[in-house]
Amino acid sequence: MQVAKAERTLKHKLRPDNAFFKALHFDIFKCVPKEELHQFLLGLFGDHIVPATMYEYTMALRRPDLVKKNKSGSETFLITNKMLENVWKRLRDRLASIKSSTSMIEISSEYASHFYDMYVQKHAGKHMTGDRVRILLLMLPFVFRDLIAPEVCDVYPI
Secondary structure, three states: OHHHHHHHHHOOOOOOOOHHHHOOOOOHHHHOOOOHHHHHHHHHHHHHHHHHHHHHHHHHHOOHHHEEEOOOOOEEEOOOHHHHHHHHHHHHHHHHOOOHHHHOOOOOHHHHHHHHHHHHOOOOOOOOOHHHHHHHHHHHHHHHOOOOHHHHHHHOOO
């Protein structure tokens, strides 16, 4: 009764019908994240923002103006697969070079390799904890900076 009264006062539904609620054996309390930060870190940042950022870097290096046509009509990328692989290895090495004496965060080479395996090699069995994703959240903006500069300078010499 209180919900119906509040909905009339606010002139919108507080608990609108949702297909999830009609699903067989749906339990809303099992689906609610234990904490918002956990959902943000692992769900949004770890599963969406990091892969989307890496995809954008790849697409920046695979733009149509960076494709060369041969006399036979076949197309080749100016940024080869080997060069693209070097970009991601450089990212892994930058992560591994972060030391606590300069950044207050220590990233081991094992963690950097785990990141590389998970996001670049796309190993299905690899996962990250909230604390590990929190480290990425803090450090990736710094290690992504100028990441593709060598490849861009190779294509567009100054």
